[in-house]
Amino acid sequence: MDKNKVEVVISGEVFTLVASDDAEYILRLARYVDSKTTEMKGSRSSANINPATRSLLVSINIADDLFKEIERGERLDASNKALSRENDEEKKLNGDLSSEIIKLTMENRDLRDRIAKLESRLDDTKRELGDYIDAFDAAAPNMKVTPMPSLETKRSYNKGR
Secondary structure, X not given: OOOEEEEEEEXXXXXXXXXXXXXXXXXXXXXXXXXXXXXXXXXXXXXXXXXXXXHHHHHHHHHHHHHHHHHHHHHHHHHHHHHHHHHHHHHHHHHHHHHXXXXXXXXXXXXXXXXXXXXXXXHHHHHHHHHHHHHHHHHHHHHOOOOOHHHHHHHHHHHOO
């Protein structure tokens, strides 16, 4: 891979850096280090610190930033994995519920069909019973059978339905 040669300024000094990374990326890194160095120089507590110690403290600050970002990334990864597991569980539950809905819909359809058949059989039975009652009533005068009052009430009730 090609190496990029980039001149950067950190803490007022010019450095030539050689790296395989993109030049713009190297400049961003240098600006970050320079801003941390400037931040350290501006601190009252570091006013009398020699340059080597200041560089060490800047390195520790940058390492601190790095470690915090690594920890943040790990927390985000853990959170992402937990959300992914929850999502998988929700998908499974959704699939289970969809299957249950399909099953219940089919059962509902079957029960409606059964109800319709039973209602049809009930209607047929009512018609047949009405035919028997009518035949009985038609034959009764010829048979000299006197209908019972309770039977007459039942017949009127069934005809009204």
